[in-house]
Amino acid sequence: MKRSRFPPVMTALVLVFFYLPILILVVNSFNAARFGGSWQGFSLAWYAQLFHSPEIWQAVRNTLVIAVSATAVSLVLGTTAAFALHRHAGSRLQRLHYTMIYTPLVVPEILMGISLLMAFVAAGTRLGLFTIFLAHVTFCVSYVAMVVLARLQDFDFSLIEAARDLGASGWQSTRRVLLPMLLPGLAAGGLLAFTLSVDDFVITFFVAGPGSTTLPLRIYSMIKFGSPALINALSTLLLAVTFTAVIASRKLARLKS
């Protein structure tokens, strides 16, 4: 059967559409011109300037503090939830539980941001790193739960029974059999939570207070008021970090299998 040329051409165009803006941004980060209108020679000046701005390092620190703590808490909560959803699947409580966990995945971020802001204002909580942490856990839990749940659904629970039959205690079979086999799922869920937390702008924007500026908030105010060249350099660095992380995690996954 003769295949149409249309789908491959469309796919190629889509990929060009995906990568061209990013490519231009990376190239422009090495451009000496301040507004990137035309090429005025290779320069690392923007990178140098970036390394000498303390606000950016403070923002990086805030971002990491929030991301690490939110990932840790949402990993525990999300894994517990995934066990509940898997173990007691089909009960009325779990149907409610599933709906509650599912909702943050589809609700627009701005709604979560504004409702959390209202709640914090009503409760008289001071906005800052702590409120950002609470908000980030709230949306990360759902992603962790879904990723771990998918793993649990693939897990062969007869292995646990085999371990128990061979004399392992409940704790031993959990620690020596279930946990190692679940580890890739936990790692994937944790990585997802971490990236989502690091990248979140909208929800953070609503619940942030003075002195709790994260990297996305910093980038946003740079886009609004700062120099585009500096953002190009910062974005390129961020791209390099994410690409390295993606490649490293792919390599790790390949090593495992």
Next chain:
Amino acid sequence: MKSNPHNRANGAASGVGNVNVASADGGDRARRESGRRQALREWLVSLPTLLWLFLFMALPTLLVFAIAFRPANPYGGIGPGWTLETVRGLWHSDYLLVAWRTLWISLLTTGLCLLFAVPSGYFIARVPGKWRNRLLMLVIVPFWTSFLVRVFAWKSLLHPDGPVKRVLESVGLAGPQTTLLYHPGAVVLVMVYTFLPFTILPIYAAAEKFDFRLVEAARDLGARPLTAFRKVFLPGIRRGLMTAVLVVFIPALGSYIVPDLVGGPAGEMLGNKIAQRVFVDRNLPHAAALSALLVLAVMAPLIAILALQRKKSKPDIIIGEAP
């Protein structure tokens, strides 16, 4: 897995009950006892997330609806008493215009995403294994990059001194006065850019499970290529299409960053109005009323699609399909 021994013990108890009628009652009690323990354990593992999401999701959402009916106080807080003024104020021509723009921009974005995603998803599902994984990776990688960075990349592309304008001018499609930024069209373009990977993935996932021999059969029976595509392939990937619509249309309704950075006043959406009420004039009840409107707007398509999917099979629309 932990309660398996209990189940087994249970089975033994009822086995005894079958032999000895008098102890059947005891077996029953043991089963009830273990059922209660099971229920307790279920509550124990469900409670942490239920409590957290109740406190930080359900309760705040209810609060939004409540605050919409409270007056604002001059200090940017919430005043005493109740009022209908704010909700009535939504019936303002300005908001109607923004609500209408939010709707058409979201619909157009969803439509364009599907238009590009269906051929791409179809093609990726049809190429041999090794290439399929590479192409998928190429689709996924851009959305691993910061959302703000991707929007910013377009802001500088569409800038009056940017490359897109220069290319358009050189082919005579744009004059010196043409503005590409701060226009609803720019919002649609950048929204398609940011949402397209999320559309391709579910469509690919559905196309990959689709039996392409059905299309060949249709062709053999004399259907023209486009007819076979429309009447056989599209209905076959219906679930993927619905997921794609869901993951684009609903977040699009609540867009904030894209219209804020590339839309300007002419491209404002509901999300911008909410943020303005919070950050510009610090009127929380007004922001709450707008948010309540958005919640209702989001619920309608969500419930419709969930109901449609439930009719077919289990409602696991996002798990395993989107990221």
